[in-house]
Amino acid sequence: MAEHTFGSYLAKERKRAGHTIRRLAKKAGKSSSTISRWENDQFVPARDDALGLDKALELRGALFRKWEGFTAESTLLPWMQDAGKLEEAASLIEYVSPVLVPGLLQSPSYAEIVFREGQPLLPAYEVQRLAALRCARYEQLRARNDPWVSAVFPVSALLCVPEAVRAEQVSHLLSLEKVSLHLVPEGSALIGVITPMLMVRLLEGGKAASADHLTGNVVYGETDDFDRLTELVKRAFAIALPEPQSRKLLEELP
Numbered sequence: 001m002a003e004h005t006f007g008s009y010l011a012k013e014r015k016r017a018g019h020t021i022r023r024l025a026k027k028a029g030k031s032s033s034t035i036s037r038w039e040n041d042q043f044v045p046a047r048d049d050a051l052g053l054d055k056a057l058e059l060r061g062a063l064f065r066k067w068e069g070f071t072a073e074s075t076l077l078p079w080m081q082d083a084g085k086l087e088e089a090a091s092l093i094e095y096v097s098p099v100l101v102p103g104l105l106q107s108p109s110y111a112e113i114v115f116r117e118g119q120p121l122l123p124a125y126e127v128q129r130l131a132a133l134r135c136a137r138y139e140q141l142r143a144r145n146d147p148w149v150s151a152v153f154p155v156s157a158l159l160c161v162p163e164a165v166r167a168e169q170v171s172h173l174l175s176l177e178k179v180s181l182h183l184v185p186e187g188s189a190l191i192g193v194i195t196p197m198l199m200v201r202l203l204e205g206g207k208a209a210s211a212d213h214l215t216g217n218v219v220y221g222e223t224d225d226f227d228r229l230t231e232l233v234k235r236a237f238a239i240a241l242p243e244p245q246s247r248k249l250l251e252e253l254p
Contacts, residue, residue, distance in 0.1 A: 005129050006070040007041035010053065010063065014039070017057050027056040041128050042108040044070070044136035046143050070129075083198055083210050083217055087141055090200035095151040096236040097197075098190040101158070102151050105179065107172035108135050109165045138176065145203060146178065152236045154184040158253060170250050182240035183249055190239065192232050199233050 014024050014035075021039070025032040029052065037043050038053075045053065050067035057063060087093060087104065095102035101110060111131035115122065122130070141147060158166050173181060184190060196212040209220040209229045220226050241249065 005041045005125060005132070006044060006067055007039045007132070009066050009070075011039040013057050013059060013063060019057070024053075024056060028052045041132040042135065043139070044132045046136070046140050048143070083212075084137065086198060086200045086208055086210055086219065087137070087147070088144060089202050089204070090147045091145065091203045092201035093147050093149045094199040094233055094237075095149070095153070095196070096190065096193050096199075096233050097151070097153040097157070098193045098195070099154070099157060100196070101153055101169060101173070102196065103134050104137050104141070104149065105151060105173060105176065106131075106134060107165075107169045108132070110161060110169040110172075111135055113161060113165060142177075148178050148180070149176075150180040150182065150237075152182045152184060152190070152233075152240045154188075154190070155186055155249065155253075158250075159186075163254070166253065170253055174247065174250060180243050181246045181250070182237060182243060183246040184236075184240045185249070188239055190236050193236055197229060197233060199230065 014021070017024075019027070021035045022032045025035045028035070028049075030049070038045050038049075045067065047067075050064050054061060054063040054067075083103075093104075095104070100106075100114060103111070103114075106114065108131055111134045112127055115127045115130045115134075119127070119130075158169060161169070173179075198210045200208050202208060207222055207226070209226060210217050211220070211229070220229060240246070
């Protein structure tokens with residue numbers, strides 16, 4: 001039977017090679033928990049890690065080609081690909097999300113809820129695949145250009161999910177490096193922001209923005225409707241709590 005995910009393929013090849021998770025972790029220079037998360041599709045390995053796994057399993061490029069095919073599959077929604085291009089070219093990223101935790105910062109179980117609710121016709125394995133791809137983005141960006149990330153989103157984005165998912169997501173947020181979190185407290189709202197927005201400062205100079213819509217993502221250059229979007233982002237950060245208060249609120253969430 002064909003493997004639907006990179007994790008299932010990795011697990012099959014590890015067992016075929018006669019390795020335990022612990023032994024493969026040692027050969028690949030990774031922790032056992034990391035290998036386990038990859039096999040369970042909680043995260044997708046970065047490019048260098050995929051090459052390391054291929055070498056450790058002596059697959060002569062077969063596993064790496066599987067990884068390339070998996071990460072290149074076009075079933076990702078267009079807005080994910082467009083925003084991803086901006087993220088990869090950015091030295092500074094600012095997110096404003098009126099409802100949910102921004103995608104780049106989502107934990108596995110939180111991302112699965114988002115995809116399951118937003119794409120109800122997708123099979124379970126595809127939901128898991130998309131969630132794993134989304135959750136791998138943070139580490140991939142850190143490996144490529146290590147941008148600074150600031151994010152505004154409402155505290156209700158955490159209160160609306162089951163307790164176990166909330167606990168995982170909060171722990172994940174607090175563990176992220178070079179990420180500035182700004183929560184919009186209960187009783188306040190991002191009234192002018194009706195869709196997730198992304199503002200970036202590009203590595204090569206200049207700025208750009210994108211906004212999600214039901215049918216896709218729209219990218220804006222500095223000559224488009226950029227000034228209005230910039231003002232919306234400024235107002236969102238002004239409404240949200242400062243970084244220290246936001247982290248304190250996260251730590252105190254039930």
